[in-house]
Amino acid sequence: MYAIQIQQEQPDRPLVWQESADPVIGPDEVRVMIHATALNRADLAQRAGHYPPPGAPDILGLEMAGTVSEVGANAQQWRPGDPVCALLGGGGYAEAVAVHQEMLMPIPLGWSFEEAAALPEVYLTAFVNLFMEAALQPGESVLVHGGASGVGTAAIQLLHHAGHAVFVTAGTPEKVARCRELGADVAINYREEDFVAAIWTATGGAGVDVILDMVGGDYYERNVDLLKLKGRMVFIATLGGSQAPLDIGRLMRKRLRLIGSVLRARSPAEKIEIKQRFMDRFWPAVTAGQIRPVLDRVYPVQEANAAHAHMAANQNIGKIVLKVRD
Numbered sequence: 263m264y265a266i267q268i269q270q271e272q273p274d275r276p277l278v279w280q281e282s283a284d285p286v287i288g289p290d291e292v293r294v295m296i297h298a299t300a301l302n303r304a305d306l307a308q309r310a311g312h313y314p315p316p317g318a319p320d321i322l323g324l325e326m327a328g329t330v331s332e333v334g335a336n337a338q339q340w341r342p343g344d345p346v347c348a349l350l351g352g353g354g355y356a357e358a359v360a361v362h363q364e365m366l367m368p369i370p371l372g373w374s375f376e377e378a379a380a381l382p383e384v385y386l387t388a389f390v391n392l393f394m395e396a397a398l399q400p401g402e403s404v405l406v407h408g409g410a411s412g413v414g415t416a417a418i419q420l421l422h423h424a425g426h427a428v429f430v431t432a433g434t435p436e437k438v439a440r441c442r443e444l445g446a447d448v449a450i451n452y453r454e455e456d457f458v459a460a461i462w463t464a465t466g467g468a469g470v471d472v473i474l475d476m477v478g479g480d481y482y483e484r485n486v487d488l489l490k491l492k493g494r495m496v497f498i499a500t501l502g503g504s505q506a507p508l509d510i511g512r513l514m515r516k517r518l519r520l521i522g523s524v525l526r527a528r529s530p531a532e533k534i535e536i537k538q539r540f541m542d543r544f545w546p547a548v549t550a551g552q553i554r555p556v557l558d559r560v561y562p563v564q565e566a567n568a569a570h571a572h573m574a575a576n577q578n579i580g581k582i583v584l585k586v587r588d
C-alpha cells in the first residue's frame with residue numbers, strides 16, 4: 263500500500279506519499295481500506311519528532327473513515343464493504359489500516375467519508391473530558407478555549423445538544439461567528455477582549471463550572487478566577503505554555519479540581535469504553551444530523567504538507583481532512 267512517510271533526515275521533515283508495508287490484521291481486528299483521514303494537532307508534534315507512545319505506528323493519523331476489506335476470525339460482526347470510521351493509535355495517513363473490531367463506528371447514512379473521518383478524535387476527546395473526566399452535571403456551564411479548533415467545534419455541539427451554557431474563546435471574528443452558529447451562547451475574541459471580564463459580565467459574576475483548556479500558561483490563573491466553587495478545569499494541551507504558578511490555598515478555598523488528560527496514550531480497552539459511552543449518549547443526535555463535524559478544508563493526501571501548514575498557521579475552523587481515495 264501507499265502511506266505518508268516523514269522524511270526524518272530533512273530539516274523541515276516533509277511528508278511524502280510512498281510505498282509502505284501493508285497492515286496485517288489480528289483475530290480481533292478488521293482491515294479497512296481508508297477513503298479519508300483527518301489532521302489533529304498531535305500530528306504536527308509527531309512530525310516535529312515528538313514521538314508517539316511506544317507501540318503506536320510510525321505513520322501519522324489518529325482517525326480515518328473507509329470500508330471494511332477483511333475481517334479477523336473473531337471480528338465477525340463486520341462484513342467486507344461496511345462503511346466505518348474509527349479512532350486510531352496512528353496509521354491513518356495510509357491506504358489501509360488494521361483496527362480492533364470494537365473501535366469501529368458505522369458511518370451514519372448520508373455522510374461522506376470526509377465527514378466521517380473528522381468525527382472520532384475530536385468528538386471522543388470532547389466527550390471524555392467534559393462528560394467523563396469533568397463529570398459535567400445537568401445545568402452546569404462550560405468555558406471552552408480554542409472554540410473554533412477541531413476539538414472546540416465538537417465540544418460546542420455536544421454541550422449545546424446536552425443543554426449546557428457554552429462560553430468559548432477564539433482568535434478571529436470569523437472564528438467567533440462560527441462558534442456562535444454552532445451553539446456557543448457567548449463567544450469572545452480573546453485578541454480584542456479580556457475573556458475574564460466578558461464572562462464575568464455575561465454570568466453576572468457567577469463564573470463557570472467547567473473549563474476545557476488547551477492553552478495552559480498564563481490562562482491558568484484567569485481560569486481559576488472564573489471557576490465557581492467546586493469547579494473543574496481539564497487540561498488537554500499546553501499551546502500557550504506548560505508552566506503556571508499554583509496557589510494551593512486558592513484551590514482549596516474554591517474546592518477546585520484540576521484534571522490532566524490525554525486520549526492517545528490510553529489503553530485500547532479504555533478507548534473502546536469511551537467510544538461506547540459516546541455512542542450510547544450521542545449517537546441518536548449524530549444519526550439525526552444534529553451533531554455533524556465542521557469541515558474546514560479537504561486536501562488530497564498527497565498534499566499533506568500544505569494541510570499541515572494550514573493547521574500550523576491556526577487558520578482552520580473545525581477539521582482539515584485528507585482524501586485518500588474516491
Ligand SMILES: NC(=O)c1ccc[n+]([C@@H]2O[C@H](COP(=O)([O-])OP(=O)(O)OC[C@H]3O[C@@H](n4cnc5c(N)ncnc54)[C@H](OP(=O)(O)O)[C@@H]3O)[C@@H](O)[C@H]2O)c1
Nearest residue numbers: 302303408411412413432433498499501502523524525576
Ligand atoms: N489531551 C488530549 O487527549 C487531546 C486530544 C485531541 C486534541 N488535543 C489538543 O487539543 C488542541 C486542539 O486540537 P485540534 O486538533 O482541535 O487543534 P486545531 O484545530 O489545530 O486548533 C487549535 C487552535 O488553538 C488556538 N491556539 C493555538 N495556539 C494558541 C495559543 N498560544 N493561545 C491560544 N489559542 C491558541 C488556535 O485558534 P485561535 O485562532 O482561536 O487562537 C488554533 O487554531 C491541540 O492542542 C491538541 O493537541 C488534546
